[in-house]
Amino acid sequence: MPEPRFYRQWIDDSDLVSFEVTVKQTNLYIRCQRNLKNKALDSVLKHRGSLETYIEHHPLFLTTLEAYKAEAGAPGIVKEMARVSQLTGVGPMAAVAGAIAEAVGRDLLAYSPEVIVENGGDIFLKTSKKRLVGIYAGDSPFTKRIALEIAAKETPLGICTSSGTVGHSLSLGSADAVVVLSSSAALADAAATALGNIVRSARDIPEAIEKAQNIQDLRGVVIIVGSQMGVWGKLKIVPLA
Secondary structure: OOOOOOOOOOEOOOOOEEEEEEEOOEEEEEEEOOOOHHHHHHHHHHHHHHHHHHHHHOOHHHHOOOOOOOOOOOOHHHHHHHHHHHHHOOOHHHHHHHHHHHHHHHHHOOOOOOEEEEEOOEEEEEOOOOEEEEOOOOOOOOOOOEEEEEOHHHOOEEEEEEOOOOOOOOOOOOOOEEEEEEOOHHHHHHHHHHHHHHOOOHHHHHHHHHHHHOOOOEEEEEEEEOOEEEEEEOOOEEEOO
16 A cells, blocks of 8 residues: 655645556546546556666666666667656666656646645646645654745646655655755655755754755755754745645
């Protein structure tokens, strides 16, 4: 059974239709202008299938924690995960949740002009109006108190989170939340892992921010450790009522 997704109501999207799609370890919470569950399921099966087939023949892709270079003939989702792996210096599987969220989301845009796909806290978002995306940072006092304000013109957008204190994702650090924004959800996911690995305490926030500034195509970063927060980039944080 998938772990409870207690943060899934943290986007103000009551105007959209919500549904879930689960295939093995992939559990997506999707919002569109209409129910596209069957289309979404077909998309998940397609992208997971190409990824699984590749891993069968290239098992290192699954296990390495270092940058990975894919062959020219690799499936599109594999090449994107490998590309962002090289940009961030982490293994390609650090990008898997964001990559699947975006791949499915972009497929669904053919049927709905607004699509939000959340995969384990990693989000692909395409919207036609302003949305608020709440930030979950475990026991930090910032949890339930702040949100990212996302304008329609900023989307499509990936918003991905890594945490050393929340959830089961691999992180070598201790940040309550490292939130990364990028036009590529796969890149946002990999970068969140790479930056999260640096942050063992609040003293490491400046170093992680500096690294973020040197990763191509990131739009912004929020790093939270307890009551301390570091912010960089083109983003807007607003209080939650």
